[in-house]
Amino acid sequence: MSVVGFDVGFQNCYIAVARSGGIETIANEYSDRCTPAYISLGPKSRAVGAAAKIQIVTNAKNTIQGFKRLHGRAFDDPFVQTEKSRLAYELQNIPSGSVGIKVHYLNEERVFAVEQIMGMLLSKLKETSENALKKPVTDCVISVPSFFTDVERRSMISAAKIAGLNCLRLMNDTTAVALAYGIYKQDLPTPEEKPRNVVFVDMGHSAYQVSICAFNKGKLKVLGTAFDPHFGGRNFDEVLVDYFCDQFKTKYKLNVKANVRALIRLHQECEKLKKLMSANASDLPLNIECFMNDIDVSGRMNRVQFEEFCTALLSRVEAPLKSIVEQVKLPFEDIYSVEILGGATRSPAVKERIAKFFHKEVSTTLNADEAVARGCALQCAILSPAFKVREFSITDVAPFPITLKWKNSTEEGLGEYEVFSKNHPTPFSKVITFYKKEPFDLDAFYSNPRELYYPDSKIGRFTVQNVTPQNDGECSKVKVKVRVNIHGIFNVSSASLIEKQKADSGQIDDVPMETEQLSRDTANAKIDDQGTMQVDQEEVHSQQKDQNEEQNDVSQIPSTDSEEKNDPAVESKDQKPKIKVKSVELVIKSELPKQLVQDHLNNYIENEGKMIMQDKLEKERIDAKNAVEEYVYEIRDKLCGLYEKFINEADKQKFTQLLEDTENWLYEDGEDQPKQVYIDKLNDLKNLGQPVQDRYKEHEERPKAFDELGKKIQLFMKTIDAFKNKDENYEHIDAAEMAKVEKNVSSSMEWMNNRMIAQNNQMVFQDPIVKVAEIINKVKELESTCDPIVNKPKPKVEPLPEKDKANGPLHEESGIDLKPESAAAGGDNPKPTEQQKPVETRNTEMEVD
16 A cells, blocks of 8 residues: 655645655655646647746746646636636636636647646656655545635545545645644653644745644644635745836836736746845845847845835734634643744745744744645555554644534524534534434535635535435434544535334334433524424544545445434333334435536546556657667767777768768658657667677677686686696596596687687678677586586595494504503503494595595
8 A cells, every 4th residue: 555645735746655764755757856736738748747847938828837726616716817817828617617727738729627637737746656666656645725625625636536546635734744743752741731732834835824733642633723825925926026027117118917928937037036035135136038029137136125015915924823823712821832834934024923923933843845745644654554653643623614504394494503613623523313304405504704715605515315204294303414524525424314113012122222312402402393403413533434434425425225223212201112213324415516527527537547648658759759869969979989990981971971861850850750750760770880889899898708718718727737737626526527628628719719810800890700699608618518527526524433433443644543442441452353444444534634
């Protein structure tokens, strides 16, 4: 199982993976751990990431960036209309009412949904992680801003499916950061002690988020969140862009905002200048060559001047900070530290505002860019059975309050109940009891539209079907389970009809019973004439249980199979009859705004697969073309250098002309040809070039091969001489076998001398008489024949029996006298008997020596 965390930012993306050594942020094919969130579509293929970003100027209308802000939005959304004027590419209304992105791809006009564009980016991140892990990647955790609504979160999950990813959890950015911060801390207070409260401030390119988290050992609880979704680093960039646009208009008479490419270049340079001013307070230049109409432009800016221009923007830093402190009602002295992250927090003015508000120096212990991705990877490791991670529970919060509305049974008007308040713990489930006679609708809304950064407060409509009255005509009891799941998405996950019947007298003893007391006066109860709703039960689910039970919760359709089960029975005070309870699962029909229809989703998945294949084919075609071009340049340079003496003049002129013709063809008719054409061109070149390369290679490696053969021959000749001189190391070798060695050595020496003489008489531009492979084979042949003979082991020495050793003869050579015990005791040495004589004198002597 893969363990991967994706931080999908508005401008940049980061990937973290879990390895045996811990969490690692991986690099892409450019050895950069940051992958730009850019997609560029061309006439042949797509470019994603860094390859797309470099086309932002040359292919502006087909290079897409900033699309994360468009998730789940309608085309007529005021925010979309405002963003439309800032984008170089064209937005279009698609049949579902959502926003589409219009581009030219494969030489035709195409409109892509935002989910498709995000799917392209996630496919690239998936490919990068697979290249790093050397195995397929499916399961992952993806970060989203904490202010994302249900529609935006469902859109992100659909994009993950298009990319072939199984998103185990959509994790809020600041929650991921808190996990990365807390899981490694060894000094956190115990669960019984007062928690450690830490503020996390995340200001990225396009959004500003703040959360306060309480830490205990093995536990993280988010206390509250606040945000400004339309405030980030890009707002500061726009201040610089507006300033220099006015300056260039006055100084150079240039209308920069009327030229898309010039405006993009100015944005890029202003972003660089802003980053330089964060580290340097002196005057800094801005220079752009051939900016517009072949005019070079220049300007200057310093930090003090820049901060004066940004006074109104900097005042927005404090609003979310005030909001979250009011929500949590936490005094400043109870805040342990303030952790900042995100690129925009590197600005000294932003740091100063945050520190001044909390009366505390800000802390930068976390990696400002990579902390979110690392937290997502840690969450994925916690959810994965493949990794053992220390126990660490995570409780997030609902950023917006959620209310259920339904139609009363007899009166006009709506019943209403706030099921989840602001900052309510999540994941969380509640079971609500209704008393109804017929199917009914539950409309889910965000309670306070004014706090919502989304034009539509409606979450969805959930119709509980197949509700019927009791046999006596009374209202049926319907239990409805609502929840905010692990992704932060609200859903009516299940409903059941409770039918109660008197059990047969003969079966009373067989049915276990419980007593159920239905409290009608609970504080949260809503009662009308014939329909009653009350909160019957609530429970917090652990992450693993939540993941296992509701991994496919977005489908919103529970099982319709009926099953009987025992439920607490109502017990009468007088007769106390036994009650048989039957629970029937009900069908829930969901109507969710802007949710992708399954057919559309399947179509998007299929199209993404086709585009991936098209990209692969185009890459192979480009690689084949590059191989021809590379071969032309490489071989042409070497023909005048390394290979010059290995080709005759006539062949050289012919080959040089072919190389020149091929080069001209590449930049004319060969600019855009099928892959096979380039392969054929390369083969034609290699037919002339390969013999030259082979001759050079043979000339370089032949002396080494002959030297190796010569060393082997000398080695075996020394062995033969030693054998002839009665060397004891070879006296066990048979003379006939050694004669065989001598014959092979002589033959090899003769072969080598003949080949060396013949090769020396050959011109270097002619094909070699002997090739290196032949010499290597000769070495192997000599070794296979002679090595087994000359390396033949000596016969093993048989050890003497203990008895023979004790009664052995006198070994005069060593001066060792082995006497029998009787002789040692006294008397002369007896003559050894036949039984006492050594079995093999030679072996005995060798043993003593």
